[in-house]
Amino acid sequence: MxxxxxxxxxxxxxxxxxxxxxxxxxxxxxxxxxxxxxxxxxxxxxxxxxxxxxxxxxxxxxxxxxxxxxxxxxxxxxxxxxxxxxxxxxxxxxxxxxxxxxxxxxxxxxxxxxxxxxxxxxxxxxxxxxxxxxxxxxxxxxxxxxxxxxxxxxxxxxxxxxxxxxxxxxxxxxxYETPHIVHKMLRTMGIPESVLAQTIEDWENNLPEFIKLAYLPRFGQVRLRLTAVGEDKTELDYAINEQVELLKPLLGDKLFAEEDVEIEKVIMDKMITKGLKLATAESCTGGLLAHRITKMAGCSAFYNGGIVSYSNDVKHSQLGVLKETLESYGAVSEQTALQMAENVKEKYNSDFGIATTGIAGPDGGTEEKPVGTVWIAISTPTETKAKLLQLTKQREVNITATTNNVLQWLNDHL
Amino acid sequence: MxxxxxxxxxxxxxxxxxxxxxxxxxxxxxxxxxxxxxxxxxxxxxxxxxxxxxxxxxxxxxxxxxxxxxxxxxxxxxxxxxxxxxxxxxxxxxxxxxxxxxxxxxxxxxxxxxxxxxxxxxxxxxxxxxxxxxxxxxxxxxxxxxxxxxxxxxxxxxxxxxxxxxxxxxxxxxxYETPHIVHKMLRTMGIPESVLAQTIEDWENNLPEFIKLAYLPRFGQVRLRLTAVGEDKTELDYAINEQVELLKPLLGDKLFAEEDVEIEKVIMDKMITKGLKLATAESCTGGLLAHRITKMAGCSAFYNGGIVSYSNDVKHSQLGVLKETLESYGAVSEQTALQMAENVKEKYNSDFGIATTGIAGPDGGTEEKPVGTVWIAISTPTETKAKLLQLTKQREVNITATTNNVLQWLNDHL
Structure with a gap:
């Protein structure tokens, strides 16, 4: 059948x-x-x-x-x-x-x-x-x-x-009687679709007839979907797994999950297993980071909470960012991001703190710091560091892309 | 044409x-x-x-x-x-x-x-x-x-x-040459579709041929869309406005906006006009409230920021909810919600504080406080009060519905 x-x-x-x-x-x-x-x-x-x-x-x-x-x-x-x-x-x-x-x-x-x-x-x-x-x-x-x-x-x-x-x-x-369909989703990040396609071209050309591959790009990530259709589920599972094992070495560290899960789910599983706690300090992402985490049932086992600091006043009074830092370097700066990540970690009694501060747009840009200028920071149990992102002119894209970036960076440290 | x-x-x-x-x-x-x-x-x-x-x-x-x-x-x-x-x-x-x-x-x-x-x-x-x-x-x-x-x-x-x-x-x-289409959207809340339909039945039956009405229900709100099609834009505008003026008295305070805007946009406009500042304290909504507000360009003119307090520890240390309150009444209680709203208002130097605390689910419910039990609170310049919601078993619905409810309640106070 x-x-x-x-x-x-x-x-x-x-x-x-x-x-x-x-x-x-x-x-x-x-x-x-x-x-x-x-x-x-x-x-x-x-x-x-x-x-x-x-x-x-x-x-x-x-x-x-x-x-x-x-x-x-x-x-x-x-x-x-x-x-x-x-x-x-x-x-x-x-x-x-x-x-x-x-x-x-x-x-x-x-x-x-x-x-x-x-x-x-x-x-x-x-x-x-x-x-x-x-x-x-x-x-x-x-x-x-x-x-x-x-x-x-x-x-x-x-x-x-x-x-x-x-x-x-x-x-x-x-x-109705139906055939078996087996899907396998691999999630990659940090590699554009056309480069990815070239990297795995030989492997793709050698896929058996009954396995189809699709590229699903989204916000700087590409999901690869393998689909096998046939009569015997065990055979399909075996064939797909065989192909995945051949593919994995080609993807290297660009592969972040072997199932269709969001990066925050990968983070949750790792942090709960390791008994680690997380806190967030958000300026330009404005709560989306916290929302993405707390959408997941069970998140209270690793997520202590966070601060949305939309004014300089709150960055200073609630997050302890130094007044001199805000005056000399501004709210969107490496120094502010570093203090946000480290201080929220300490205040919220957590192992990791992550922070975002940037100009989401559409207004608020300057020549020196145009719309799309974003600093993200991470404070681990042993170090605190920050990274500059140059994103787009679109507010919603910037909010989402910043959230993805800081989550991906956190995942790299787990 | x-x-x-x-x-x-x-x-x-x-x-x-x-x-x-x-x-x-x-x-x-x-x-x-x-x-x-x-x-x-x-x-x-x-x-x-x-x-x-x-x-x-x-x-x-x-x-x-x-x-x-x-x-x-x-x-x-x-x-x-x-x-x-x-x-x-x-x-x-x-x-x-x-x-x-x-x-x-x-x-x-x-x-x-x-x-x-x-x-x-x-x-x-x-x-x-x-x-x-x-x-x-x-x-x-x-x-x-x-x-x-x-x-x-x-x-x-x-x-x-x-x-x-x-x-x-x-x-x-x-x-291509095209006819004129004029839409008008009215947003209502707190009245179910069938009751609304009965309330405005006579008015609807008397609508002119070239004006169509549609009911668009979503999360406890019903949007009413009027659509007029014709040759003369001025005439269409006039005819639609005439109908809207007849409709408004029938809707009374169930009408919260005369355009297709979210409730947070209505709030933003009012608060900026009045020079008021807002802070948020979120437990069960976990950042969605802050995210809905900060998605809007220009929100920094009225939104100071907020706290996502996912652990009792954070509710006490960062939001100043009394230990005795958390011990005697629990994190999901009227008393906790009241303190969250009032304290976040004070700490964030704002005119209004709003708070959410509840059991979003799917786990964590008890016989006394089943999944879907939510307290929301509002602290205005003159008073602080809380309200109990009994929502559903579904986590995502509860998070969204709580957010809508607390925003609607805030809007009622502006």
């Missing part, structure tokens, strides 16, 4: 076309489907218009076995998905008591009153199987049409994820 | 289908196109396969006037877009000296050596007009095909944005 089950993802909503929200649903769905061997062949976003919905349903079922639809199921008037699906199948709408009871209970728990619109939410096309939505009011709907499957889900990410995890993915696995 | 110019956006890359990157390009493009009156009718993501690319180009030109393609132009082997576009038009590839010189100069500036792959990057389909990419190596390409236009751009967001801003959008405006 080596045939693919093809999936198409359709997101409905004018707000996506107008760019007023980012579609994160289809990324999450792609990841989860891929893990269990379904092949996403296309993702389409269309507007809330009857004709567009009818067209895409018809097109999609020609290409794919499974059509997953999100969006357009809210209680308000701009959502016409459900009625259009009923028309597509040529069926009526039926009132579904269990769905209505679920809505009523959700509203009771939140002390809200039901409206007439909520009653309409309990209507579903008569050929659909209801997928109960325990975390919201709009139900999911499953339609079998020959060996094709259509599923409609609300666009609220939390509700879509609940329905996918508890209903859709398990039922798809029952209905 | 009232005909629409239809645009289709195509993003190419297996990594998008596999869910390994989020497509943020098409959102940005949708926003920019919409501003100048082009109507995006569809967004499609497909894989890096020749057949898929040929199919979608052919389908898209049947529906749209302008086809904008991003992705698949990198220097490495998984990218086949350029060659396939040449085949689609039935033309050869030509070496383009100016593109090569640009690549060579970029590499000189970064002290890197050119590889053979970079030479291939300077080849373009012979019927394409090159759009010079000053911020990267892959050129943009513009193809006129009757009154249809195809544009191919690299997938790196910074490069795509450079090409769109400097070449594509201005040239599209020259080539």
């Amino acid at each position: 080596n045939t693919h089950t093809y999936v198409e993802i359709i997101t409905i909503g004018d707000e996506i076309l107008y760019g007023q929200i980012t579609d994160t649903n289809s990324q999450w769905m792609g990841t989860e489907l891929n893990k269990i061997g379904f092949k996403v062949i296309r993702k389409t976003s269309i507007g809330d218009t009857r004709e567009e919905i009818l067209n895409i349903l018809d097109e999609a079922q020609k290409r794919a076995d499974v059509i997953l639809i999100t969006g357009g199921l809210g209680p308000t008037k701009d959502d016409i998905t459900k009625k259009t699906i009923a028309d597509y199948f040529g069926v009526d709408m039926t009132f579904h008591q269990e769905v209505y009871d679920n809505i009523a209970e959700l509203f009771r728990n939140r002390n809200r009153e039901l409206t007439e619109l909520n009653r309409l939410q309990a209507e579903v096309p008569s050929n659909g199987k209801v997928l109960m939505n325990e975390v919201g009011t709009a139900p999911g709907m499953w339609f079998d049409s020959g060996n094709k499957t259509f599923v409609s889900m609300p666009g609220v990410p939390r509700e879509m994820k609940f329905l996918m995890t508890n209903h859709v993915l398990p039922q798809l696995q029952k209905k | 009232n005909t629409h110019t239809y645009v289709e956006i195509i993003t190419i890359g297996d990594e998008i289908l596999y869910g390994q990157i989020t497509d943020t390009n098409s959102q940005w493009m949708g926003t920019e196109l919409n501003k100048i009156g082009f109507k995006v009718i569809r967004k499609t993501s497909i894989g890096d396969t020749r057949e898929e690319i040929l199919n979608i180009l052919d389908e898209a030109q049947k529906r749209a006037d302008v086809i904008l393609i991003t992705g698949g132009l990198g220097p490495t082997k998984d990218d086949i877009t350029k060659k396939t576009i040449a085949d689609y038009f039935g033309v050869d590839m030509t070496f383009h000296q100016e593109v090569y010189d640009n690549i060579a100069e970029l590499f000189r500036n970064r002290n890197r050596e050119l590889t053979e792959l970079n030479r291939l990057q300077a080849e373009v389909p012979s019927n394409g007009k090159v759009l010079m990419n000053e911020v990267g190596t892959a050129p943009g390409m513009w193809f006129d095909s009757g009154n249809k236009t195809f544009v191919s751009m690299p997938g790196v967001p910074r490069e795509m944005k450079f090409l769109m801003t400097n070449h594509v959008l201005p040239q599209l405006q020259k080539k």
Whole structure:
């Protein structure tokens, strides 16, 4: 068995076309489907218009076995998905008591009153199987049409994820047989894509047919993704690992992780294993460093906390940067960065302190220190040092790139 | 003139289908196109396969006037877009000296050596007009095909944005006439979508034909978007403002902004106008609050900085929360939150202090204080008070929702 089950993802909503929200649903769905061997062949976003919905349903079922639809199921008037699906199948709408009871209970728990619109939410096309939505009011709907499957889900990410995890993915696995797909992600930093490609060219040319390589560049890092497709999972694992072992010596210290984890996760694992504690002092990154760390469950085992020192006053009074330093060298200077890293380490009773100070932009640059001038510093148990970065003119890029750089530099010291 | 110019956006890359990157390009493009009156009718993501690319180009030109393609132009082997576009038009590839010189100069500036792959990057389909990419190596390409236009751009967001801003959008405006589109966004909080819909039902039913309303719910906020399409911009502006004035009394204090700005932007404007300063003390939000504030250019005019106190030790030593408080009531308590907000205000010499402390999860909950138990506090020039939130089991939702709640509460006090 080596045939693919093809999936198409359709997101409905004018707000996506107008760019007023980012579609994160289809990324999450792609990841989860891929893990269990379904092949996403296309993702389409269309507007809330009857004709567009009818067209895409018809097109999609020609290409794919499974059509997953999100969006357009809210209680308000701009959502016409459900009625259009009923028309597509040529069926009526039926009132579904269990769905209505679920809505009523959700509203009771939140002390809200039901409206007439909520009653309409309990209507579903008569050929659909209801997928109960325990975390919201709009139900999911499953339609079998020959060996094709259509599923409609609300666009609220939390509700879509609940329905996918508890209903859709398990039922798809029952209905379709799928090949094995094995991915391996290697994360590199400090080497541009074209140089990397040349470095590993011979290795790449000798990859077996059933293993594909992709380069995924992002913020100065390149992720390498190996994908093997076949029948026997053990064989695929073996073949991929064999290739990875050949590749690793070519990558050297540019390789920082052999899985798709962020650098902060690598740091967390190392620091917890070694019993080390971290503190952060942020000026230009303004809390993003702390946020990236504290997004991870379990971070309190190694992260003591930090200071966001956005004014010179705070750099002096809270971080103990000397007044003379701020006056002579300025807030964006090697000397300030060094004191920030060392002092936050001491004050927060930690083994490592890291610090950022720079001109994120768009304003605040000078001829001597243009926008994008950033100092990062690290204080280890044995030394404190600083490094100058020359970044871009764009505030958000500078904030993110500084955060990546200081995390990578910390990782080098662990 | 009232005909629409239809645009289709195509993003190419297996990594998008596999869910390994989020497509943020098409959102940005949708926003920019919409501003100048082009109507995006569809967004499609497909894989890096020749057949898929040929199919979608052919389908898209049947529906749209302008086809904008991003992705698949990198220097490495998984990218086949350029060659396939040449085949689609039935033309050869030509070496383009100016593109090569640009690549060579970029590499000189970064002290890197050119590889053979970079030479291939300077080849373009012979019927394409090159759009010079000053911020990267892959050129943009513009193809006129009757009154249809195809544009191919690299997938790196910074490069795509450079090409769109400097070449594509201005040239599209020259080539096509477009109707006027006027949007107005109203942001509400604290009222669920279905209740909101009922509240404004009569008003909505009386909207003129050429004005459309959409509900955009997100994290406990609902944005209302009014869209008017027509020939005369002055008339559209007038008509939309008239409707907004009718709507506002119905929304009352649930309306927090009359434009699509985040709550932190509303706060920044108010605090700078009033000459007020802010400090933050974060436990469970772990820096996100500071990051949301410092993402905004100009924030140093009102934000002094903050403390991320992830350990009890830091809450006591850096924030001055009393040991007895931490022992008797715990770190997640009204008493701790009150001291955090008040002390950070004093220490950071600010007018307002806001604080968060809670159990973000997934672990760390108890029967008395389950995951999702969060205290937020605010210290104004005249009083300090705290509020209990009962949130969800999901760490990321709790971090974001706490941040939104404390910002909204602060805004209520300004």
